Amino acid sequence: MSKWKPLEKMKILGKKYPRIDGAEKVTGRARYTYDQFKEGMLYGAILGSRYPAAKIVKIDDSMVWSLPGVKAVLTDVHPTGRVRYVGEEIAAVAATTPEILGEALRLFRVEYEKLPFTLYLEEAMKDEAPRVFPRRSNVNKPRIREEGNVEQGFAQAEVVLEDTFRTQVQIQTPLESHGSMVYWDGDELIIYDSTQAVHGVREGIAKMLDMPLHKVRVICHHMGGGFGSKLQPGIYTVIAARLAKQANAPVRLMLDRQLEFLTTGNRPDSLSRIKMGAKRDGTITAFFAKTYGTAGIGNGAGVRLPIVYSIPNVRHEHHDVYTNAGAARPFRAPGCPQASFAMEQMMDEMAEKLGMDPLQFRLKNDSNPTRQKEWMIGAERFGWHRRKVTPASDPGPIKRGMGLGASIWWPGGRGTKASMKIYSDGSVEVFCGTQDLGTGTRTHIAAVAAEELGLELKQIKVHIGDSNYPRSGASGGSTTSPSVAPAIKNTAEKARQELGKILAEHWNVSPEAIIFSDGYVIASGEAKQRLSWKEACGLLETDVLEVHGEWSEGLSSSGVAGCQFAEVEVDTDTGKIRVLRIVAVADCGLILDRLTTESQVNGGIIQGISYALFEERLFDPQTGAMVNPNFETYKIVGTMETPEIEVILFDEPERGVIGIGEPPTIPTSGAIANAVYNAIGVRIKSLPMTPDKVLQALANQKA
Amino acid sequence: MKPPPFDYFAPQTLEEVLQLLEQYGDDAKVLAGGQSLIPTMNFRLAQPAVLIDLNGIRELADIQESDEEITVGAMTRQRMLEKSVIIREKTPLIFETIPHIAHVQIRNRGTVGGNLAHADPASELPAVMVTLNATFKLQSLKSERWVSASDFFQGMYMTALQPEEILTEVRIPVQAVTGLYGFEEVARRHGDYALAGVSVLVHLDENQNCEDVRITYFSVGEAPVPAHNAVQFLTGQPLEDEIISEAAELAANNDIDPHDDIHASAKYRRHLAKILTIRALQKAKNRNKPN
Numbered sequence: 005m006s007k008w009k010p011l012e013k014m015k016i017l018g019k020k021y022p023r024i025d026g027a028e029k030v031t032g033r034a035r036y037t038y039d040q041f042k043e044g045m046l047y048g049a050i051l052g053s054r055y056p057a058a059k060i061v062k063i064d065d066s067m068v069w070s071l072p073g074v075k076a077v078l079t080d081v082h083p084t085g086r087v088r089y090v091g092e093e094i095a096a097v098a099a100t101t102p103e104i105l106g107e108a109l110r111l112f113r114v115e116y117e118k119l120p121f122t123l124y125l126e127e128a129m130k131d132e133a134p135r136v137f138p139r140r141s142n143v144n145k146p147r148i149r150e151e152g153n154v155e156q157g158f159a160q161a162e163v164v165l166e167d168t169f170r171t172q173v174q175i176q177t178p179l180e181s182h183g184s185m186v187y188w189d190g191d192e193l194i195i196y197d198s199t200q201a202v203h204g205v206r207e208g209i210a211k212m213l214d215m216p217l218h219k220v221r222v223i224c225h226h227m228g229g230g231f232g233s234k235l236q237p238g239i240y241t242v243i244a245a246r247l248a249k250q251a252n253a254p255v256r257l258m259l260d261r262q263l264e265f266l267t268t269g270n271r272p273d274s275l276s277r278i279k280m281g282a283k284r285d286g287t288i289t290a291f292f293a294k295t296y297g298t299a300g301i302g303n304g305a306g307v308r309l310p311i312v313y314s315i316p317n318v319r320h321e322h323h324d325v326y327t328n329a330g331a332a333r334p335f336r337a338p339g340c341p342q343a344s345f346a347m348e349q350m351m352d353e354m355a356e357k358l359g360m361d362p363l364q365f366r367l368k369n370d371s372n373p374t375r376q377k378e379w380m381i382g383a384e385r386f387g388w389h390r391r392k393v394t395p396a397s398d399p400g401p402i403k404r405g406m407g408l409g410a411s412i413w414w415p416g417g418r419g420t421k422a423s424m425k426i427y428s429d430g431s432v433e434v435f436c437g438t439q440d441l442g443t444g445t446r447t448h449i450a451a452v453a454a455e456e457l458g459l460e461l462k463q464i465k466v467h468i469g470d471s472n473y474p475r476s477g478a479s480g481g482s483t484t485s486p487s488v489a490p491a492i493k494n495t496a497e498k499a500r501q502e503l504g505k506i507l508a509e510h511w512n513v514s515p516e517a518i519i520f521s522d523g524y525v526i527a528s529g530e531a532k533q534r535l536s537w538k539e540a541c542g543l544l545e546t547d548v549l550e551v552h553g554e555w556s557e558g559l560s561s562s563g564v565a566g567c568q569f570a571e572v573e574v575d576t577d578t579g580k581i582r583v584l585r586i587v588a589v590a591d592c593g594l595i596l597d598r599l600t601t602e603s604q605v606n607g608g609i610i611q612g613i614s615y616a617l618f619e620e621r622l623f624d625p626q627t628g629a630m631v632n633p634n635f636e637t638y639k640i641v642g643t644m645e646t647p648e649i650e651v652i653l654f655d656e657p658e659r660g661v662i663g664i665g666e667p668p669t670i671p672t673s674g675a676i677a678n679a680v681y682n683a684i685g686v687r688i689k690s691l692p693m694t695p696d697k698v699l700q701a702l703a704n705q706k707a
Numbered sequence: 708m709k710p711p712p713f714d715y716f717a718p719q720t721l722e723e724v725l726q727l728l729e730q731y732g733d734d735a736k737v738l739a740g741g742q743s744l745i746p747t748m749n750f751r752l753a754q755p756a757v758l759i760d761l762n763g764i765r766e767l768a769d770i771q772e773s774d775e776e777i778t779v780g781a782m783t784r785q786r787m788l789e790k791s792v793i794i795r796e797k798t799p800l801i802f803e804t805i806p807h808i809a810h811v812q813i814r815n816r817g818t819v820g821g822n823l824a825h826a827d828p829a830s831e832l833p834a835v836m837v838t839l840n841a842t843f844k845l846q847s848l849k850s851e852r853w854v855s856a857s858d859f860f861q862g863m864y865m866t867a868l869q870p871e872e873i874l875t876e877v878r879i880p881v882q883a884v885t886g887l888y889g890f891e892e893v894a895r896r897h898g899d900y901a902l903a904g905v906s907v908l909v910h911l912d913e914n915q916n917c918e919d920v921r922i923t924y925f926s927v928g929e930a931p932v933p934a935h936n937a938v939q940f941l942t943g944q945p946l947e948d949e950i951i952s953e954a955a956e957l958a959a960n961n962d963i964d965p966h967d968d969i970h971a972s973a974k975y976r977r978h979l980a981k982i983l984t985i986r987a988l989q990k991a992k993n994r995n996k997p998n
Contacts, residue, residue, distance in 0.1 A: 102709055103709040103710075103712075105709075106709050106711070106751065107711065577982040578893050578979060578982055578983075579975075580893060618895065618896070622969050631969055632969060637969065637970075639895050639896060639899075641896070642896045642897060642898065644896065644897035644898070645896055645897065694895075695893070695895075695902075695971075695975070696971060696972060696975040699975065699978065
């Protein structure tokens with residue numbers, strides 16, 4: 005397969021163009037899973053456990069059945085009857101209207117045997133804490149990462165610093181909650197799911213329902229966000245399928261906001277105790293971290309330390325800790341923002357101790373050649389030289405400061421298949437079993453195909469989000485673009501070659517002489533023949549040319565570097581932090597669409613600001629219920645708190661397509677924390693950085 | 708969530724409203740802008756059997772001025788206050804407050820009467836009405852009475868309104884609007900309920916000493932909280948930095964009784980009250996430009 009054309013020869017890729025489905029979305033015509041409707045459809049809802057730890061003794065559904073409009077009820081949803089968090093699924097109901105559901109859920113009579121529970125990380129780590137799983141300690145055995153020799157590294161160090169950082173549990177909070185609309189077509193199950201993985205969900209649901217793959221079809225036309233929480237098949241889908249079977253009717257079951265907060269994943273919290281050693285010349289020689297995190301009843305609360313910087317001698321011990329809360333799920337750059345918040349502050353503390361500028365200290369310990377360039381570009385644009393060297397030097401009460409942080413990412417592309425149909429009237433269809441989780445994949449596919457065929461975006465009809473289409477992976481790990489774009493290029497290239505052969509024969513020239521450009525097919529060289537795309541397609545003997553293609557090496561790469569600069573204002577009387585400005589330099593390989601790329605970086609930063617200042621899952625220690633499972637009390641950054649964000653796309657087209665969705669959210673909280681320190685002279689070592697923590701830190705400093 | 712079933716009435720005259728209230732009393736709720744009532748019903752925290760929609764009562768939505776007072780109809784949208792020349796010129800304290808009330812979309816719908824009758828202790832307008840010494844007209848089929856703002860607010864979501872009464876009109880005395888004023892609040896995000904807030908109105912005597920001072924807090928107690936101790940302290944004194952600080956300290960320590968919740972501790976609210984009092988009084992002071 006040929007390489008990408010040089011950027012200067014590209015007509016579409018690397019440029020700015022709006023999404024092909026943008027108008028559909030803003031006018032409300034785009035049909036999300038939430039919008040799916042079928043004649044006779046019922047509305048489903050799940051009853052979640054009231055208690056964080058209990059045995060379900062009995063579920064009486066007789067009252068539920070007495071409610072007019074109730075068509076199906078399940079009381080055997082939970083496999084063991086031993087629940088471990090509030091909201092864990094125990095029963096379900098389907099009814100003719102959504103209004104009935106609220107009443108129906110109240111009519112289940114559930115007898116619980118309540119058990120002791122533990123909610124928060126440091127509480128669950130204590131010996132006397134109730135066990136989440138009776139035969140397992142809450143504190144898992146450590147996972148150990150070791151490089152070099154950490155004792156020797158500390159022996160070489162001339163300055164050693166120790167500190168502790170804490171981050172909170174953050175919820176993915178997609179605007180469209182998790183859920184499915186399902187119906188049975190004979191013994192085949194059709195599922196409209198709000199998912200990041202149509203193929204993965206098909207495989208998962210088929211397994212869970214013990215059905216052959218070809219009898220399960222999963223469709224997701226449009227998706228209202230997932231951020232990693234919609235990579236797996238959902239129990240709500242299985243429940244909806246069972247309700248649909250029982251009632252012999254289609255069922256739409258979308259989680260309400262409360263269950264969405266409780267049961268569909270989160271970013272685990274973290275407690276990181278760090279020790280770092282460096283030489284006077286600014287070389288970091290050793291890094292030791294002992295970290296803990298809770299993924300609720302699940303695992304995967306790792307903290308990716310040390311992050312970004314090159315350190316020869318490292319030891320990191322991590323313990324996952326169980327608590328009575330919903331299991332974590334991947335969340336935009338899993339394990340990284342937690343690590344970055346701690347790492348970037350340690351870097352600044354060390355730089356200060358060594359009397360070095362934080363940027364210089366980073367340059368000295370950052371071995372990534374791309375980021376070396378990005379640091380300089382960002383510093384220049386941001387005006388880093390204007391940073392006050394002495395913290396808290398503004399007179400106040402409102403003080404300003406500047407800080408920075410770095411991002412990183414690893415995964416690249418992987419197997420994706422696609423097919424293309426070209427009809428004799430010139431119309432083109434592309435089929436790919438990927439999905440657009442809001443990042444612009446549908447548009448990118450049209451762009452790559454149009455670029456290859458010398459057509460315009462609007463001439464390509466893109467079909468995605470259906471497990472009947474050629475297989476592509478889940479949209480996670482920032483893998484979608486580097487997986488899908490090469491497959492589409494390959495498919496379009498094959499189509500071009502096939503069509504080229506027909507035209508070469510028609511004009512009696514060699515196939516290499518055929519060029520596709522600006523809506524024309526041209527025989528270059530002496531023949532000087534030219535047909536419009538439509539005329540050329542008219543030569544197809546059969547009415548449709550169909551080709552299949554797939555991902556291959558050489559068109560995408562892995563590894564992403566980036567950096568961010570933040571300026572903040574802190575009101576030292578009220579403790580309120582306001583982010584004034586963020587400048588981000590984002591590594592982005594070959595850009596597919598500058599608009600969607602910038603949008604991804606903006607989104608990552610906004611979510612990072614939200615993580616830094618606002619979001620936090622809170623439990624009632626008495627009942628174990630989440631006290632803020634809604635958009636009013638679970639604070640997410642708003643438009644008025646979102647600062648000016650300047651995104652500098654650092655493109656290296658020769659690297660091919662890379663995925664950039666996750667890295668921009670990594671360094672924001674650390675950069676803000678460093679800026680806060682620069683402004684007020686005290687460090688906020690726990691997230692979110694709320695006004696009361698800022699005031700407390702200032703008061704402690706005075707004392 | 709969706710609300711449980713209820714009966715719905717959409718009367719066209721105040722008379723009809725009062726009749727319905729007389730008939731249904733406690734079982735009924737009046738629907739004004741619905742910005743608090745509808746979510747409360749959707750969460751099933753309120754389950755009125757009867758909903759009386761006031762949105763058809765045109766006569767309740769206007770702003771008028773006379774020599775003595777400014778009159779605001781209960782169904783006046785918050786956005787109308789914001790856009791009103793009378794409000795901007797005659798009650799600048801209200802004008803300064805409005806942008807802090809939720810968001811434009813909510814203010815388009817939310818009404819003055821609904822805002823006041825809901826009596827959310829974290830809400831801005833009730834405290835401002837107490838500061839302005841406003842009076843409220845409460846009507847029922849059989850009676851009509853006037854109640855001062857400070858008597859109207861009785862506790863968290865509790866007012867002087869009887870089940871068969873509604874708030875129809877707000878009157879703000881003109882002399883109240885000629886003073887030096889200030890409004891301050893701190894919220895986690897723009898448009899959120901404030902963690903603490905304060906409105907102040909000060910009249911100075913000919914010697915530039917405080918003659919009539921009104922300071923009212925919100926989000927630090929069960930209802931709008933007047934700063935009696937601070938007011939007493941300030942009366943007769945000039946608005947000078949040290950005096951302002953002392954008054955703020957006094958108010959924060961003695962006048963308010965804030966509570967802990969998930970958004971802020973009582974201690975932090977007390978601290979905020981002090982800072983905001985200083986800032987609001989400073990603002991008032993800076994507005995004093997003797998001829």
